[in-house]
Amino acid sequence: MSNNVKNDELYQIINNLKISEEDKSKIIQYLLNLRNQVINIMITGATGCGKSSTINALFGTEVAKVGCTPDPETMEIEKYNLKNLVLWDSPGLGDGKEADTRHAKNIVKKLNERDSNGNLLIDLVLVILDGSSRDLGTSYQLINEVIIPNLGTKQEAEKRLLVAINQADVAMKGKHWDFQNNRPDETLDKFLNEKVASVKLRIKESTGISVDPIYYSAGYKENGEDQQPPYNLSKLMYYIVKMSPKEKRIIIAANMNDDVEVWKDNDKLKDYNREIRSELIESIVDCAETGADVGKEIGSIFGKAGEVVGGVVGGVVGGAVGLVKGILGSIFG
Ligand SMILES: Nc1nc2c(ncn2[C@@H]2O[C@H](COP(=O)(O)OP(=O)(O)O)[C@@H](O)[C@H]2O)c(=O)[nH]1
Ligand SMILES: [Mg+2]
Structure with missing residues (x-):
């Protein structure tokens, strides 16, 4: 029963995206399949x-x-x-x-x-x-x-x-x-x-x-x-995400530390938190084989919680990690 409740939560989030029904079901299928990875x-x-x-x-x-x-x-x-x-x-x-x-x-x-x-x-x-x-x-x-x-x-x-x-x-x-x-x-x-x-x-x-x-x-x-x-922990995480098999990258996001403090201080060569977020979104779009416009929509849920922290840290590995973990947690239990 608890599994059904969790699935409902996931469906709800995906359903609210402004994308085609076909793309929605592709994403849900991809995410649910990840359970076996x-x-x-x-x-x-x-x-x-x-x-x-x-x-x-x-x-x-x-x-x-x-x-x-x-x-x-x-x-x-x-x-x-x-x-x-x-x-x-x-x-x-x-x-x-x-x-x-x-x-x-x-x-x-x-x-x-x-x-x-x-x-x-x-x-x-x-x-x-x-x-x-x-x-x-x-x-x-x-x-x-x-x-x-x-x-x-x-x-x-x-x-x-x-x-x-x-x-x-x-x-x-x-x-x-x-x-x-x-x-x-x-x-x-x-x-x-x-x-x-x-x-x-x-x-x-x-x-x-x-x-x-x-x-x-x-x-x-x-x-x-x-x-x-x-x-430079975000830099390290960026490399880990980038070097992981594409279809499994999202699993890493489901396990990231949700303490915002740890992701704050990095060198300025890249905005690693933003890069991680892009990598993750791209991995969903690619692996679910949806239309290209889907990335932007997914980005909107990935980005939301980031604003709560006041823009100090952007992207998934900022404040949004809690939200993303919530969504993904409903997949991995
Ligand atoms: N100053 C500093 N100490 C660290 C750092 N990373 C680990 N340590 C310390 O190094 C010691 C060994 O760390 P630990 O994680 O147990 O190493 P392990 O044996 O490889 O698992 C501990 O006292 C840690 O607090 C770091 O980046 N900076
Ligand atoms: Mg040890």
Whole structure:
């Protein structure tokens, strides 16, 4: 019964759109079919690089425990089941020879796993690097020797690998971070961009694979006292959305953190929140195979709640995320 109620809600929203009946039913069909789709993302990197913090920032708090090393006995990959989204949190290298061998083996196995349809299970691998660390040797080893050789062809590898440098705020030991505005000053920005370039180069030289690394900060929370919101989290989310299979992108939206604070502070190279919104709308229009004019109409529901916040943050990843999650939540239950 509850399912019927939820469906009614969805139908109502779609029905109110000023689009053809045919397009309405196409969209509803596409969204309902998504119930049978699951997106799988692997998140890996050295212990302490900020995997748990990143997961919590992206998808809402209380998902992963921060500052916890996985059980050294089992060393299992941690699995987080969200709404049709599965996160595989796996320790990278640097925990000692024996542990490293086990971690590598687990990662290789997971990367080669296939779902019941025979497709590769992992849609996207996010490798997180600790931006405050001078020695990224084990991270390069993880990327170049463990992950990339198990991502398939060059093309497949480039499509499925996202490298992100975390802890941008403490990359220069806390210096050159503008705490007032929660962003790096010019010196730190330059330093981080050089780091991005050098990571890109090291991967390219070793494997021939071209990645487009970004830097960000997952932020931190300590006992509810000392707090710092993330920086460039929308940029990270934009890359995640863009690199995910088109038909599954909307699932990510259904799981985004609805705390507006986390999406506020980003570099100005792009309006990432707006870009995410466009990507999502485009994915619905494309996957449902509706007319081109439909995008604008969908945009009108996606945009509405954004205005409530007073235009501080636009698009889905602003205030609208709550509304969109509401709509999508009615699909994914
Ligand atoms: N300053 C700062 N600290 C961070 C950031 N991300 C994570 N941390 C801290 O780094 C430590 C390890 O983070 P955690 O998420 O548990 O790393 P994991 O082992 O990879 O899951 C924790 O104390 C976090 O609060 C960040 O962007 N900036
Ligand atoms: Mg962790």
